[in-house]
Amino acid sequence: MMKTPTAAMLVIGDEILSGRTRDANMHHLAQVLTSAGIDLKEVRIVSDEAPAIIDAVNALRKSHSHVITSGGIGPTHDDITADSIASAFGVGIDVRDDAKAILQERYDRMGVELNEARLRMARIPDGATLIENPVSGAPGFTLENVHVMAGVPAVFQAMVAQIIPLLDGGPPVLSQTIRVEKPEGELAGALGDIARVHPDVSIGSYPFIENGAYGSNIVVRGRDGKAVGQAIQAVAQIFGITT
Amino acid sequence: MMKTPTAAMLVIGDEILSGRTRDANMHHLAQVLTSAGIDLKEVRIVSDEAPAIIDAVNALRKSHSHVITSGGIGPTHDDITADSIASAFGVGIDVRDDAKAILQERYDRMGVELNEARLRMARIPDGATLIENPVSGAPGFTLENVHVMAGVPAVFQAMVAQIIPLLDGGPPVLSQTIRVEKPEGELAGALGDIARVHPDVSIGSYPFIENGAYGSNIVVRGRDGKAVGQAIQAVAQIFGITT
Numbered sequence: 001m002m003k004t005p006t007a008a009m010l011v012i013g014d015e016i017l018s019g020r021t022r023d024a025n026m027h028h029l030a031q032v033l034t035s036a037g038i039d040l041k042e043v044r045i046v047s048d049e050a051p052a053i054i055d056a057v058n059a060l061r062k063s064h065s066h067v068i069t070s071g072g073i074g075p076t077h078d079d080i081t082a083d084s085i086a087s088a089f090g091v092g093i094d095v096r097d098d099a100k101a102i103l104q105e106r107y108d109r110m111g112v113e114l115n116e117a118r119l120r121m122a123r124i125p126d127g128a129t130l131i132e133n134p135v136s137g138a139p140g141f142t143l144e145n146v147h148v149m150a151g152v153p154a155v156f157q158a159m160v161a162q163i164i165p166l167l168d169g170g171p172p173v174l175s176q177t178i179r180v181e182k183p184e185g186e187l188a189g190a191l192g193d194i195a196r197v198h199p200d201v202s203i204g205s206y207p208f209i210e211n212g213a214y215g216s217n218i219v220v221r222g223r224d225g226k227a228v229g230q231a232i233q234a235v236a237q238i239f240g241i242t243t
Numbered sequence: 244m245m246k247t248p249t250a251a252m253l254v255i256g257d258e259i260l261s262g263r264t265r266d267a268n269m270h271h272l273a274q275v276l277t278s279a280g281i282d283l284k285e286v287r288i289v290s291d292e293a294p295a296i297i298d299a300v301n302a303l304r305k306s307h308s309h310v311i312t313s314g315g316i317g318p319t320h321d322d323i324t325a326d327s328i329a330s331a332f333g334v335g336i337d338v339r340d341d342a343k344a345i346l347q348e349r350y351d352r353m354g355v356e357l358n359e360a361r362l363r364m365a366r367i368p369d370g371a372t373l374i375e376n377p378v379s380g381a382p383g384f385t386l387e388n389v390h391v392m393a394g395v396p397a398v399f400q401a402m403v404a405q406i407i408p409l410l411d412g413g414p415p416v417l418s419q420t421i422r423v424e425k426p427e428g429e430l431a432g433a434l435g436d437i438a439r440v441h442p443d444v445s446i447g448s449y450p451f452i453e454n455g456a457y458g459s460n461i462v463v464r465g466r467d468g469k470a471v472g473q474a475i476q477a478v479a480q481i482f483g484i485t486t
Contacts, residue, residue, distance in 0.1 A: 015449055017283045018416070019273030020462065026288075030262030040260045042295070043288040045269075048447075052285070075428045076448040077435035117431030136452075152450060173261070185318045188360030192320035204291075205319040206258055207395060209379075219263065 004170045004223075005065040007038050010056050011045040012071035012081055013151060024153045025070045032160055037170035037223070038066065048072060053084035061088075061146050066167050068160070071151030073140065075117040082141070085148055086125035096124040099139055106137035131159045175221040176232040180239050183207065183214035190238045191218065198231040200224055247413045247466075248308040250281045253299050254288040255314035255324050256394060267396045268313045275403055280413035280466070281309065291315060296327035304331075304389050309410050311403070314394030316383065318360040325384070328391055329368035339367040342382055349380035374402050418464040419475040423482050426450065426457035433481045434461065441474040443467055 009029055015021045026043055033040045041064060046052040053072070060067045072081030086093035099122035100114075107114045121138035124130065131140035131147065133155055140149040140159045149159040180187060184207045195203045201222035208215050220231045236242070252272055258264045269286055276283045284307060289295040296315070303310045315324030329336035342365035343357075350357045364381035367373065374383035374390065376398055383392040383402045392402040423430060427450045438446045444465035451458050463474045479485070 014445065014447055014464075015462070016269075017273055017286070018418075018464065019270060019275075019277050019283075020418070021449070022270050026259075027262060027265050030260055032262075034262050040262075041290055043260070043286075045286040047284055074448070074450060075431040077431065077438050078445075078447055112426075112428075115428065115432065117435070118428040120431070121428075136457075152452070154452065175261075175263070183355075185355075185358065185361040185364075188318040188320065188363070189358065192360070195320050202257065202321075204257055204321055205317070206264070207317060209395075209397070214379075219258070221257075221261065 005038050005168045006041045006063075007033050007066040007068060007167075008042040008044070008060040008064040009040065010053075010060060010067060010069040011043065011151075012048060012053055012069060013045070014047050014078075016045055017047055025151065025156045028153070028157055029068060029070075029160060032164055034173050036164050036167065037172040038167060039173075048078045048080060050080055050084045050087065053081060054088045057085060057088040057146060061144065065145060067146045068163075069146065069148045070156050073121065073138065073148060073150050075120050075138075079120070081148060082123050082125060085143060085146060089125060089127075089143055091126040091143075093123050093125045095119055095122045099124050099130060102130075102139055103137055131162055134158050171223045173221055173223055174225050174228050175219055176228055177220075178218045178232060178235055178239075178241055179215060180218060180241065181213065181215045182239070184216045187216055187218070187239065191235070194231060194234045194238065198227065198234065200227040201231045203231060203235070248281050248411045249284045249306075250276050250309040250311065250410075251285040251287070251303040251307040252283065253296075253303060253310060253312040254286065254394075255291060255296055255312060256288070257290050257321075259288055260290055268394065268399045271396070271400055272311060272313075272403060275407055277416055279407050279410065280415040281410060282416075291321045291323060293323055293327045293330065296324060297331045300328060300331040300389060304387065308388060310389045311406075312389065312391045313399050316364065316381065316391060316393050318363050318381075322363070324391060325366050325368060328386060328389060332368060332370075332386055332389075334369040334386075336366050336368045338362055338365045342367050342373060345373075345382060346380055374405055377401050414466045416464055416466055417468050417471050418462055419471055420463075421461045421475060421478055421482075421484055422458060423461060423484065424456065424458045425482070427459045430459055430461070430482065434478070437474060437477045437481065441470065441477065443470040444474045446474060446478070 128141035128143040204219045206217045222228045371384035371386040447462045449460045465471045
């Protein structure tokens with residue numbers, strides 16, 4: 001059996017760790033990767049500090065097929081992602097002509113000066129390929145298996161849409177859900193038994209409280225539609241639910 | 244100067260990595276920690292797999308003053324957090340009398356059987372102290388600097404409220420924000436200059452697009468209210484904004 005490609009996400013930004021803003025990109029990426037048959041196995045959120053970014057990138061790129069980063073590639077002094085990625089790979093970084101040309105063309109059209117700060121956004125690590133930014137110009141880039149993207153959700157999503165078709169994927173993960181109006185503790189023994197006889201799927205149980213009553217959503221996930229169907233039938237049958 | 248206590252959060256759950264649900268606990272914890280003067284420096288989200296949990300716990304507990312985990316402490320077969328924490332610390336784990344008594348009392352009152360699955364929730368690593376769960380009974384626990392809590396938001400929040408007063412904190416981080424109706428690229432040079440002459444604060448710039456126009460929120464953060472005030476005045480002055 002082919003090993004399923006795995007992915008990790010690295011979110012760079014003090015604003016999320018301080019509670020100032022909520023991350024909006026992780027949920028989007030998780031859904032897109034799942035549809036593409038790529039398992040998102042880990043997410044790390046680190047602060048705008050070079051050692052934190054470098055350590056995380058180096059750990060994740062060795063453990064996963066693909067690493068996607070978001071945040072820290074703008075024009076300001078705290079946008080240090082590109083330089084940190086270059087350090088992580090031990091390669092140089094400088095303003096690159098093709099990236100500069102993209103910015104120049106855009107700012108000329110807007111009648112805006114390509115000043116020193118904006119030119120920082122054309123700093124690209126040696127050996128990287130650019131990821132187009134149809135929203136605001138400044139490109140992301142790919143270096144080996146690391147894909148570096150902006151944190152602004154509209155830009156992040158546009159960049160993700162471009163790189164996903166280029167990534168090795170597998171058959172997409174299928175899932176089916178059954179809602180059971182019983183607390184998890186009533187279901188757990190039977191679910192464990194079902195999980196043991198259906199090893200090709202993963203069975204998750206997600207408890208909720210609604211109008212003071214306990215219930216659980218039982219989710220069966222797997223790449224083999226027949227196996228998912230058989231397991232969900234087993235769940236339905238044991239709890240007396242008609243599907 | 245006293246070293247500021249740092250914290251890390253570990254979120255355990257396939258349902259977030261698959262895009263099925265959005266994490267609701269990180270943003271809450273980030274805000275509570277910031278108010279308590281504890282820097283949240285890193286968040287990791289890992290799947291419901293023992294090696295992933297063990298590796299993350301061991302990395303984070305060595306690097307940070309406090310580690311808070313959420314998820315994976317229910318009654319079902321995929322709730323493996325408690326056992327993984329015990330493995331990470333190299334200690335034993337078993338059903339503990341005080342935890343069992345809490346569950347027994349609760350289920351007796353509800354007229355519900357304390358079955359084998361529910362009894363799993365009384366499995367507590369050796370040497371841990373319990374964290375009360377006023378919402379649904381099953382306790383969390385603290386082992387050294389690792390605080391293990393449920394993922395259900397109502398329970399997570401109740402547990403966080405209990406442990407925060409017990410953690411070493413520092414003076415809370417203060418922040419002030421100025422909204423500038425200019426794109427980041429116009430502000431970046433000046434902000435970098437201000438950041439250099441105000442080393443005691445951190446200055447972040449968060450771009451937005453509103454009605455097709457670019458703007459930026461400039462956030463100054465720091466523990467010294469006077470330093471924050473001086474830096475925000477400098478930002479206001481340079482961009483001609485009256486505060």
